[in-house]
Amino acid sequence: MNKVDRYLQAGTRENTRLSYRAAVEHFEVTWGGFLPATGDGIVRYLAEYADKHAINTLKQRLAALAQWHITQGFPDPTKTPTVKQMIKGIRTLHPTQEKQAAPLLLFHLEQAVSWLEREAALAAERGQFVSMIRHRRDIALVLIGFWRGFRGDELARLQVEHTQAESGIGITFYLPHTKGDRQHLGTTFHTPALKKLCPVQAYINWITVAGISRGPVFRKVDRWGNLADGGINSNSLIPLLRRIFEQAGVSADLYSSHSMRRGFATWASANGWDIKSLMSYVGWKDVKSAMRYVDASSSFGELAVQVAAPKPEVLR
Structure with a gap:
């Protein structure tokens, strides 16, 4: 790894890098999506997993896909109005109560x-x-x-x-x-x-x-x-x-x-x-x-x- 790559890598937490890498792999390999993606492709991906994963998991995967596109010099397809409307619709149809750890008494x-x-x-x-x-x-x-x-x-x-x-x-x-x-x-x-x-x-x-x-x-x-x-x-x-x-x-x-x-x-x-x-x-x-x-x-x-x-x- 050269000096430039070493400093660029240090700018992101290791856990974040690993989770983002896994999210991009899920989109491309598990689901079979193509990169760079389009807004419509992102919407179809979300629809496929809307009833299978928590909304926070889906948002984390969107963040990973957004970073991939930005770092590769492509427009971010996760920011389209349709994607935002899709997230809103998932929240409406699949409401979830956020799980929190009990406070230690x-x-x-x-x-x-x-x-x-x-x-x-x-x-x-x-x-x-x-x-x-x-x-x-x-x-x-x-x-x-x-x-x-x-x-x-x-x-x-x-x-x-x-x-x-x-x-x-x-x-x-x-x-x-x-x-x-x-x-x-x-x-x-x-x-x-x-x-x-x-x-x-x-x-x-x-x-x-x-x-x-x-x-x-x-x-x-x-x-x-x-x-x-x-x-x-x-x-x-x-x-x-x-x-x-x-x-x-x-x-x-x-x-x-x-x-x-x-x-x-x-x-x-x-x-x-x-x-x-x-x-x-x-x-x-x-x-x-x-x-x-x-x-x-x-x-x-x-x-x-x-x-x-x-x-x-x-x-x-």
């Missing part, structure tokens, strides 16, 4: 962390290093994931050399790029130390027992306690989190990696954070994105019927 987080802390302490007493180191990693993972509101891929890309933590003060993370950072300018995230469920102390405990000073913060641990050189795969977070919650006695099927992000947004909203502060803290660029993560039912406060849980004193 704070007392479920506390339940899971309490269990992990007990298991880590018992493992240390018994000299079970592998078990102890895994529990320390998992504690840091869920607490940082919740209080920082990171996406799964952001957790997987955290680097020790880009993280500064001071016990009793706070922790600062730097990510060279995030989903909301379109210009790849890099973003710094700060979280204060907390009186309980503290992500700062959890991070310090983890890297101390793991003995890592560089590279990915979160890594796989094999059966002998060896740490992988690379970071955990973001796709492995859901089974990992569900295992943690299931072992802790929490309904594991409720939650995914996005549950931590939604859980924090819901907690912050219920505790008086205005939408501007929430957007600034988490890194959302528009209100619509932020509101997708906020559970409006929390606004009913004490009038809502809910499972009783002690209100932890967490913020300094």
Whole structure:
């Protein structure tokens, strides 16, 4: 790969490149379409799969086809009035309710962390290093994931050399790029130390027992306690989190990696954070994105019927 191609490729996220490539292949190979395409061809393609795929899947494929045409110097056939009308018609005839991860409840987080802390302490007493180191990693993972509101891929890309933590003060993370950072300018995230469920102390405990000073913060641990050189795969977070919650006695099927992000947004909203502060803290660029993560039912406060849980004193 020459230098020009290397920089052009770096301008698009790897996951986006892979999904776009698969979408173009689906249009051309699976369906048998011709490239460059016409607006009428795009409409026929949409009609074929309108009742087979979710509207978001179809829109993602349109985005891939649009990029292919633009990069090859052809007019974009996905922007014709007929294609837009087709998308509107699909929405009308095949309405779907958007699926969202359930927000992680704070007392479920506390339940899971309490269990992990007990298991880590018992493992240390018994000299079970592998078990102890895994529990320390998992504690840091869920607490940082919740209080920082990171996406799964952001957790997987955290680097020790880009993280500064001071016990009793706070922790600062730097990510060279995030989903909301379109210009790849890099973003710094700060979280204060907390009186309980503290992500700062959890991070310090983890890297101390793991003995890592560089590279990915979160890594796989094999059966002998060896740490992988690379970071955990973001796709492995859901089974990992569900295992943690299931072992802790929490309904594991409720939650995914996005549950931590939604859980924090819901907690912050219920505790008086205005939408501007929430957007600034988490890194959302528009209100619509932020509101997708906020559970409006929390606004009913004490009038809502809910499972009783002690209100932890967490913020300094």
